[in-house]
Amino acid sequence: GAGVSQSPRYKVAKRGQDVALRCDPISGHVSLFWYQQALGQGPEFLTYFQNEAQLDKSGLPSDRFFAERPEGSVSTLKIQRTQQEDSAVYLCASSLGRLAWADSYEQYFGPGTRLTVT
Amino acid sequence: KQEVTQIPAALSVPEGENLVLNCSFTDSAIYNLQWFRQDPGKGLTSLLLIQSSQREQTSGRLNASLDKSSGRSTLYIAASQPGDSATYLCAVRNSGGYQKVTFGIGTKLQVIP
Numbered sequence: 001g002a003g004v005s006q007s008p009r010y011k012v013a014k015r016g017q018d019v020a021l022r023c024d025p026i027s028g029h030v031s032l033f034w035y036q037q038a039l040g041q042g043p044e045f046l047t048y049f050q051n052e053a054q055l056d057k058s059g060l061p062s063d064r065f066f067a068e069r070p071e072g073s074v075s076t077l078k079i080q081r082t083q084q085e086d087s088a089v090y091l092c093a094s095s096l097g098r099l100a101w102a103d104s105y106e107q108y109f110g111p112g113t114r115l116t117v118t
Numbered sequence: 119k120q121e122v123t124q125i126p127a128a129l130s131v132p133e134g135e136n137l138v139l140n141c142s143f144t145d146s147a148i149y150n151l152q153w154f155r156q157d158p159g160k161g162l163t164s165l166l167l168i169q170s171s172q173r174e175q176t177s178g179r180l181n182a183s184l185d186k187s188s189g190r191s192t193l194y195i196a197a198s199q200p201g202d203s204a205t206y207l208c209a210v211r212n213s214g215g216y217q218k219v220t221f222g223i224g225t226k227l228q229v230i231p
Contacts, residue, residue, distance in 0.1 A: 004161075033219070042122070042207055042221035043162070056218060091161060106152055107219065109162040 002026075004110035006092050012116045013082045021077045021113045025094030032075050033107065034067055035091040043091050049075060082117045089114050120145045120212050124222035131198055132230050139193040139225045141208030146189050153182050153193050154207040156224065162207065166193070170213075198229045 035043035045059040051072035069075040097105035154162040
């Protein structure tokens with residue numbers, strides 16, 4: 001059906017507020033990724049889920065960042081006590097692939113959530 | 119740590135020109151390489167995916183090549199059109215672990231009518 005969707009599309013938060021960003025992957029896609037894209041930069045990997053398991057969170061910049069995918073479909077990226085340096089576009093992508101070492105499926109990206117921390 | 123570099127950072131060409139965008143990566147142990155297009159304020163649109171065992175992929179006016187041993191890929195756009203104006207991103211999926219993907223900064227292309 002539809003592609004990857006993200007909400008909200010735009011979020012303005014005051015410094016110190018908590019935010020939650022939602023990603024709805026393509027139905028049936030096993031893998032889900034979060035990326036952070038600062039202005040003028042390429043996306044930077046944050047974390048990866050295979051179904052509900054978070055297999056790689058090495059890209060999360062601090063312990064204020066937390067992601068979950070409890071039922072293996074929708075995912076939420078939560079940022080606590082937002083700072084100005086968190087301002088960026090947060091992209092979600094999903095992929096059909098199952099096995100990391102054999103998979104070569106392409107990633108499909110959502111439109112992103114633009115977070116501005118004032 | 120994988121690093122991906124894209125040259126040039128920006129490119130402005132008249133309509134109708136053929137052009138080449140370059141991508142290089144430091145670790146040749148990759149599963150695949152993907153070229154994306156990003157329009158201002160939008161997400162990424164996949165253009166071409168090249169598996170590590172392939173040397174090139176074609177889609178319409180686009181042709182992407184991959185030389186894994188030398189850590190290079192090129193995206194060739196034939197007969198450029200104003201609608202091709204966008205930022206083009208190269209991304210490699212690294213092997214030796216889970217599906218971590220490393221992106222370049224992108225090449226911002228402007229095609230002038």
